[in-house]
Amino acid sequence: MWNIIRYMKSIISHPLFISLGVAGCYPACSAPVEKETPGASAKPLNVVFILSDDHRYDYMGFMGRVPWLETPHMDRMARNGAHIRNAFVTTSLSSPSRASILTGMYSHAHKVVDNSAPLPDGLTFFPEYLQKAGYRTAFFGKWHMGNDSGSPQPGFDHWEGFRGQGEYYNPRINTNGQWVEYKDSTYVTDLLTEHALDFIQKQHTDGKPFFVYLSHKGVHDNFAAARRHKGSYRDKEIVLPPSFHTPEYGLKELPSIDPQTGKAAAGKEYYGENMLPNWVKNQRESWHGVDYSYHGRPWDVQVRNYCETLRSVDESIGSVLDYLKEAGLDQNTLVVYMGDNGFAWGEHGLIDKRQFYEESVRVPMLVYAPGLFQGGRTIENLVQNVDIAPTIMDYLGVEKAPQMVGQSFLPLLKGDDVPWRNRIFYEYYWEHEFPQTPTMHGVRTDRYKYIRYHGVWDTNEFYDLQEDPAETKNLIAAPEHQELIKQLNRDLYNWLEETNGMTIPLKRTERPHTDHRNQRNY
Numbered sequence: 280m281w282n283i284i285r286y287m288k289s290i291i292s293h294p295l296f297i298s299l300g301v302a303g304c305y306p307a308c309s310a311p312v313e314k315e316t317p318g319a320s321a322k323p324l325n326v327v328f329i330l331s332d333d334h335r336y337d338y339m340g341f342m343g344r345v346p347w348l349e350t351p352h353m354d355r356m357a358r359n360g361a362h363i364r365n366a367f368v369t370t371s372l373s374s375p376s377r378a379s380i381l382t383g384m385y386s387h388a389h390k391v392v393d394n395s396a397p398l399p400d401g402l403t404f405f406p407e408y409l410q411k412a413g414y415r416t417a418f419f420g421k422w423h424m425g426n427d428s429g430s431p432q433p434g435f436d437h438w439e440g441f442r443g444q445g446e447y448y449n450p451r452i453n454t455n456g457q458w459v460e461y462k463d464s465t466y467v468t469d470l471l472t473e474h475a476l477d478f479i480q481k482q483h484t485d486g487k488p489f490f491v492y493l494s495h496k497g498v499h500d501n502f503a504a505a506r507r508h509k510g511s512y513r514d515k516e517i518v519l520p521p522s523f524h525t526p527e528y529g530l531k532e533l534p535s536i537d538p539q540t541g542k543a544a545a546g547k548e549y550y551g552e553n554m555l556p557n558w559v560k561n562q563r564e565s566w567h568g569v570d571y572s573y574h575g576r577p578w579d580v581q582v583r584n585y586c587e588t589l590r591s592v593d594e595s596i597g598s599v600l601d602y603l604k605e606a607g608l609d610q611n612t613l614v615v616y617m618g619d620n621g622f623a624w625g626e627h628g629l630i631d632k633r634q635f636y637e638e639s640v641r642v643p644m645l646v647y648a649p650g651l652f653q654g655g656r657t658i659e660n661l662v663q664n665v666d667i668a669p670t671i672m673d674y675l676g677v678e679k680a681p682q683m684v685g686q687s688f689l690p691l692l693k694g695d696d697v698p699w700r701n702r703i704f705y706e707y708y709w710e711h712e713f714p715q716t717p718t719m720h721g722v723r724t725d726r727y728k729y730i731r732y733h734g735v736w737d738t739n740e741f742y743d744l745q746e747d748p749a750e751t752k753n754l755i756a757a758p759e760h761q762e763l764i765k766q767l768n769r770d771l772y773n774w775l776e777e778t779n780g781m782t783i784p785l786k787r788t789e790r791p792h793t794d795h796r797n798q799r800n801y
Contacts, residue, residue: 323488325612326671331592332499334618336641347515348586352597356645359654361692366644367703368664371620371632374424376664383668383683387780391425392708398425405668406434412677415487417478419471420494429453445496447503466505468497468591476602483606497592504587512583520626521749554753556737562715563628572630582624610650613674618642635705635721635730652692661703662688704774722771729767
């Protein structure tokens with residue numbers, strides 16, 4: 280794969296600007312830490328963090344969810360590294376999740392609660408700590424988070440980023456403050472990978488420790504596969520998820536109380552196994568639902584396009600792994616791959632993310648570090664995106680910042696028995712541009728999930744994930760679960776109170792309607 284990238288380089292000319300300035304020393308670590316790791320000599324440690332967009336947790340070949348999906352390099356990471364099977368984001372939306380990755384903080388703390396919220400003053404991104412510790416840092420790709428102009432952001436010595444969603448073909452990229460337009464059908468995934476490898480090669484030649492943040496546009500809509508992959512899944516059959524035809528609002532026979540006699544009497548009530556919130560039904564019939572997907576584009580065609588586009592992201596991972604091994608850097612480099620949020624492809628009749636359902640909140644997370652731990656590990660613990668910064672800093676010997684709420688999962692990778700969280704929490708705040716999905720908070724243990732909606736007259740949700748992994752039976756009114764539901768609700772509020780999350784963030788609406796629904800008031 281590295282040879283393919285080198286060949287591309289010979290036919291695609293591009294400027295590569297390398298800035299040589301390094302910030303001052305971080306008090307806790309004045310120089311890159313050299314650790315003696317199994318199978319490696321004492322060398323400075325490095326990190327490559329690879330992020331994809333909208334890649335759901337089970338769309339990888341080795342997961343078996345899509346029988347014909349090919350991801351040989353993700354499979355390779357899982358086989359020779361670690362698969363963190365229960366990886367989650369704290370908010371299933373690009374900008375909030377990316378901000379949580381970079382800050383180690385919850386959305387209600389860093390305040391980047393949607394895709395248009397600006398970055399508040401005072402946030403520190405974890406690569407800034409790495410710079411102060413002597414690491415050379417670089418960013419390649421999609422920023423898509425507050426102040427999203429494409430211009431360089433704090434924490435990176437070298438910057439190649441695009442504005443907003445960017446383009447799959449012939450991208451326009453800001454390289455250290457100068458815009459460069461690429462032509463000749465340049466494909467953005469290949470270009471970003473090539474440039475990231477050039478940066479790694481330069482640091483290796485100069486003997487500099489490095490941190491690389493490779494942030495792909497793939498696999499965000501509008502899906503556009505590399506030419507070599509386009510049409511490869513055109514005739515593949517889509518397997519419908521178990522909850523494709525929900526919500527179903529059937530009536531169920533339940534005992535009720537006769538108001539005249541006070542005795543139990545048979546009656547029909549709205550309760551039960553298939554009753555989901557009304558907002559789910561409304562979204563099903565919107566452009567984020569299978570009944571009218573993307574304003575009428577057939578959703579099954581979009582699934583195939585999504586999978587074809589994913590193949591180049593997988594090849595990018597392979598190129599990174601190949602180069603690190605060829606350069607002799609694999610034993611002292613940590614490689615982490617994850618998605619910024621999950622994505623629904625027909626579950627509950629929905630498309631998109633934002634919800635607290637499994638396909639939306641769970642993400643792929645793979646770790647490769649042969650010098651740190653033996654490969655072939657599956658981690659079952661509940662890990663979240665807020666854990667990325669503490670983990671990378673721990674690996675590089677940099678002290679975790681006090682504002683970070685996440686934990687380092689290095690001990691889990693090494694098989695150590697350490698105290699770990701037994702539940703995760705979730706938050707999402709209503710967006711003006713996507714009004715179907717309400718504000719919600721939730722809590723999930725290894726077995727149960729409770730979702731509480733805010734500001735809408737609708738039903739909350741409770742699921743037994745062991746008995747109902749597809750989340751089709753809402754047990755919010757089941758008598759046998761009421762005490763547990765109350766406890767989870769208390770846990771949820773305790774979490775919000777303890778982390779200063781008891782306020783709903785409001786933001787100015789910049790593009791109001793002129794009709795009666797939203798008068799032109801700024």
